[in-house]
Amino acid sequence: MKKCALIGCLVGLVLAWGCAGTRPAPARAAAPTTQPVTVVPQADWSEAVLYFAITDRWADGDLANDANVDRSAKGAFHGGDLAGLRQHLDEIAGLGATAIWITPVVKNIDGFVTGAGFPDWAYHGYWADDFTRLDPRFGSEAELKTLVDECHRRGIKVLLDVVYNHAGYGSHYLKDPKTRAWLRSEDAGTCGQDDLTTCVAGLPDWKTEQPEVAEFLLQAQLGWAAGSGVDGFRLDTVKHVGHPFWDEHRRRTREQLGQGFFLLGEVWGGDAQVLDPWFSTDELDAGFDFGFQGNVLGFVQGRGRAVAFDRYLKSREKVRPGHLLVHFLSSHDVPGALYQLGGDTTLFRLATVLEFTSIGIPVIYYGEEVGRPGGEWPENRSDMPWGDRGILPGEGKPRDEALRADYKRLIAIRRAHPALSRGVHEKLVAEGDLLVFLQKDPSSDDAVVVAVNRGEKPVVARFPAPEGWGSGPVRDEWNGVAVPLTEGAVETTLNGKTAQIMVRAARH
Numbered sequence: 001m002k003k004c005a006l007i008g009c010l011v012g013l014v015l016a017w018g019c020a021g022t023r024p025a026p027a028r029a030a031a032p033t034t035q036p037v038t039v040v041p042q043a044d045w046s047e048a049v050l051y052f053a054i055t056d057r058w059a060d061g062d063l064a065n066d067a068n069v070d071r072s073a074k075g076a077f078h079g080g081d082l083a084g085l086r087q088h089l090d091e092i093a094g095l096g097a098t099a100i101w102i103t104p105v106v107k108n109i110d111g112f113v114t115g116a117g118f119p120d121w122a123y124h125g126y127w128a129d130d131f132t133r134l135d136p137r138f139g140s141e142a143e144l145k146t147l148v149d150e151c152h153r154r155g156i157k158v159l160l161d162v163v164y165n166h167a168g169y170g171s172h173y174l175k176d177p178k179t180r181a182w183l184r185s186e187d188a189g190t191c192g193q194d195d196l197t198t199c200v201a202g203l204p205d206w207k208t209e210q211p212e213v214a215e216f217l218l219q220a221q222l223g224w225a226a227g228s229g230v231d232g233f234r235l236d237t238v239k240h241v242g243h244p245f246w247d248e249h250r251r252r253t254r255e256q257l258g259q260g261f262f263l264l265g266e267v268w269g270g271d272a273q274v275l276d277p278w279f280s281t282d283e284l285d286a287g288f289d290f291g292f293q294g295n296v297l298g299f300v301q302g303r304g305r306a307v308a309f310d311r312y313l314k315s316r317e318k319v320r321p322g323h324l325l326v327h328f329l330s331s332h333d334v335p336g337a338l339y340q341l342g343g344d345t346t347l348f349r350l351a352t353v354l355e356f357t358s359i360g361i362p363v364i365y366y367g368e369e370v371g372r373p374g375g376e377w378p379e380n381r382s383d384m385p386w387g388d389r390g391i392l393p394g395e396g397k398p399r400d401e402a403l404r405a406d407y408k409r410l411i412a413i414r415r416a417h418p419a420l421s422r423g424v425h426e427k428l429v430a431e432g433d434l435l436v437f438l439q440k441d442p443s444s445d446d447a448v449v450v451a452v453n454r455g456e457k458p459v460v461a462r463f464p465a466p467e468g469w470g471s472g473p474v475r476d477e478w479n480g481v482a483v484p485l486t487e488g489a490v491e492t493t494l495n496g497k498t499a500q501i502m503v504r505a506a507r508h
């Protein structure tokens, strides 16, 4: 595709908004007077529950910075900003999430592209035009710092999304005599054919193998972290940048930002084995498990045998020790889970039970906890539903509060049971539509049994009580009921399309 077809009217639209970036930052908001909702902070990232928000689509906290906003256009900015995230942080803290991941904040291109058949703007933050400035459509540097401070006040960590691989379409870096030779581009005919030198989706590709280019990008991105106090990065398009860069990146982040600065990488198609080249060299702490969504949604819809799904869950333990898989049911790059399930919240709840009882870091993609429908791209990036709370841009969009209450409960169960976030998986029963498995934490007595009946009919699950349960009592924490344990065995009935999360209850 020729770039002139892909790039829209970049120049004309710059005029409407061109000097906005130079205006003074809005006054810092007054300190809130009410006590914030707090979470029990994660002791380390292995017990994190991560909430991912597209800043532009979450909450508009400052109408004065709205530019290029058209809430009726799916590809336009919708006005969400860092101030909005800060003002409504208790929504995330109240859910029990221990960390948030926010989309890139650097100045993005001003215009739109038309390759998708509609005006598509840089509301997501992945089309940078200036790595040294914060995009005024998201707020100011002071607001970023305030957001991070307010997260920390609630016990919540922050991951900032950063892109090292590419700049935005038509970026000024392509014209600047100082930087134009630093990029491969379709215009110059310099895009390569391999993972490292290709122009991903036609985007100008930084020559990150050149020390001068790497230094420029490292200084810019590490500067954002140092200035704001974020706790780590979510790294975009990792496999399109070479290992020597990531090795240096790790060294520099540890040196300048601290030993614990966390690096979560997006390697498309990642799983325990695919990610190992980045884990074995310790370039990343964690990576996304792209197979989780498909495996879970397939299982709950009755596809494949229960034993095969169980093997998949067991295979996730192959991750290199000291490194973590990050799993999700929905994301900004794939159709949402609820949409894929045809809006069936009963099946969606089964999927959420599996998400929060699987090792690694579960990601809540904003709004899925209140039944945001999602859909194919770009509907998977629709506005956060706020019901009648009067919060833009998702004002009036319905919320499923019962689903949110279930998320809160699942997160609380997970936080109370380390076997769910880092335990060893053992199959107990895989017959027909029934899967029963044990998660046992090797460093404590914690043992949790998860049972899922994906079929329509009730089924009886029988299994030996795990070591450490003794004579009970046993409680199904998901449904809040006692479960009988007789002579070392548990027998419990699961109605159609239901799950149980069983633990040894405290004696009263």
Ligand SMILES: [Ca+2]
Pocket: 060, 061, 062, 063, 064, 065, 066, 079, 080, 081, 137
């Ligand atoms: Ca705004």
Ligand SMILES: [Ca+2]
Pocket: 165, 195, 196, 197, 198, 205, 206, 240, 241
């Ligand atoms: Ca590249």
